[in-house]
Amino acid sequence: MGHRQCHTRFGLTSVGGNWLGVWLLVLSCGLPAYNQVSFRTKIPRMKVTENEMFQITFILKNGQGTQFEGPDFKNFTVLSKPSRFLDPNAVNRNAAGEIIYSYALLPKDTGTFRLPPASVMVDGKKIRSNSMVIEVLRLGTVIKSSLSREEAFVRTEVSSSEVYLGQQLIVDYKLYYTINVQAYYFTSEPTYKGFYAKDTHRFNSEVTNIQIDGIEYATRTLKRVILFPQQQGRHSIDPMNIRLGVVGNNLFKIDRFNLATEAVEIRVKPLSVLSSDTLIGAVGKFSMEADVSARNVSEGKDIRLILTIEGNGDIKAIKPPTIRLPEQIEAYSPHILEESFQEDQRGVHGRKVIEYVLIANRAGTYTLAPEFTYFDTDSAALVTLRPEVFELRISPDPNKSSPETVLAMRETEMATDILGAKNEIDLHRNDRIFIGSGLFYILLAFPFCILAGAYFYQKRRRDRTALSREQLRRLEAKKVADQHLLRARQMMDQQDPRAFYDEISRATLDYACDRLSIPRAELTKQRVRLQLEAIGLEEQLIVDLLFVLTVTEHILYSRSDDRKDVHRVYQTAEAVIQAIESSF
DSSP: OOOHHHHHHHHHHHHHHHHHHHHHHHHHHHHHTTOOOTTEOSOOOSSSEOOOOOOEEEEEEEEOOEEEEEOOOOEEEEEEEEEEEEEEHHHHHHHOEEEEEEEEEEEEEEEEEEEEEEEETTTTTEEEOOOEEEEOOOOOOOOOOSSTTTTEEEEESSSSEEEEEEEEEEEEEEESSSSSSEEEEEEEOOOOOTEEEEEEESSSOOEEEEEEETTTEEEEEEEEEEEEEEEEEEEEOOEEEEEEEOOSTTTTTTEEEEEEOOOEEEEEOOOOOTTBBOOOOOEOOOOOOOOSOOEETTOOOEEEEEEEEEESSOGGOOOOOOOOOOOOOEEOOOOOEEEEEETTTTEEEEEEEEEEEEEEEEEEEEEEEOEEEEEEOOOTHHHHHEOOOEEEEEETTTTOOOOHHHHHHHHHHHHHHHHHHTTTOOOOOOOSOTTTTTTHHHHHHHHHHHHHHHHHHHHHHHHHHHHTTTHHHHHHHHHHHHHHHHHHHHHHHOOOOOOOOHHHHHHHHOOOOOOTTTTTTGOHHHHHHHHHHTOOOHHHHHHHHHHHHHHHHHHHTTTTOOOTTTTHHHHHHHHHHHHHHOOO
């Protein structure tokens, strides 16, 4: 027994010793493997879309790297220089140290590209990472996600699939999900070709529940964009690519998935009640208020008319309304006091305040009825707002003498002169007879000359008043245009393209209206062409002016910041205005 026990004990010890040897062997083999230096390349996924930024990282493990050399990314734009940092996850889990070198890249073109390896020096030896292949897809391509539709999907929802040219269109990007979504961000956005786009941050982003096809989803709006159509026809809103951070069974790990919306087609209808040549920027729903600074003034004093226009259309595209005035009242070019946007749950609401300075040249009582016309998208018709009719009472200028007063003063002066002359006459006999003499006829004609002078003065004043509404504007059109061109030149030097095109628009449109005697309500490109042909302007100059009108209208309506044509537009506008002026 004792021998067997001793043998058994010896055997157990022997076996135990053998197991210990095996473990020592494994550890001795495993330690070098555990401490082995590695250098690898990592990208978030194998497919991206063009214009989508992604990150490439080179991870050095178990080594202190020096002289890092990144690859030549010839098919990509490097958005950030390589950054070097320690992996905090490795530190937290007490793993071997990892050094990460990271780049942010943007594809230059579509296709399949090889990402070359990087290199780094470790203990005097250069090691290289692995190369990788990435596929760059066209913008708008839906990148498949491993999430099923029952788990999550995103959708583009629009306020209407049919809108009018210039009408506000609300686009919401909404997420529907049944899983634990912790984060999201947009990897690429549509270009909104054919629209002017404005981001808005005033929308309801609260989570609500909705049932679709028997499945209850949580849903929330991720992003809202306001669009204003710039071209009629059918346009497509391309897909929006979104990346989700999802927590699954492992609460300490966030999985990332890619989702994309489907393209949405929008039909942009023309403003059917207008000709294609009519210049109008007010489309939607609007209101207008009007006020005047005074209703009782004397001749020559100014009256300020203030119009406040509010609505849900593109407020920047609205031009100051034309005010119909009596011929005895003239107006200076309108001035924009305020132009602003406000955001709310219903979209974008705009406000524009316009000031007109009016001057009455003749006493009397006149009516002023400002109005504003816009295209109503609900009724598909033009709506004219007439908020109030103002009665203006213009009194004579107390500091200005009337013709009758002038005549009376002249007669008094004449009588005084005659009396003075009479008192100075020598009473000695004079053989010359006064009646029939030259002095007699001069004195006899003098009152009639005064009356004739007063008559012609009054007639000239009436003629000038009659000129103030049309001919006076024609005479001053070049001067006003030069002032706008001067300000346009200043805006061009300050590199402010929006203000530049606004001044060019004022210079050309105001000049065309005033010099060619075209009422603003009737201003069309065809009308401008006919008037210029009538005065014999060269065809090329007509084309140049229409080019300036078209470019400025497009830039201001689309709110673009295009600067490439500013010098050409300025020189063309200046040359055409000078040529038209020389034709008169």
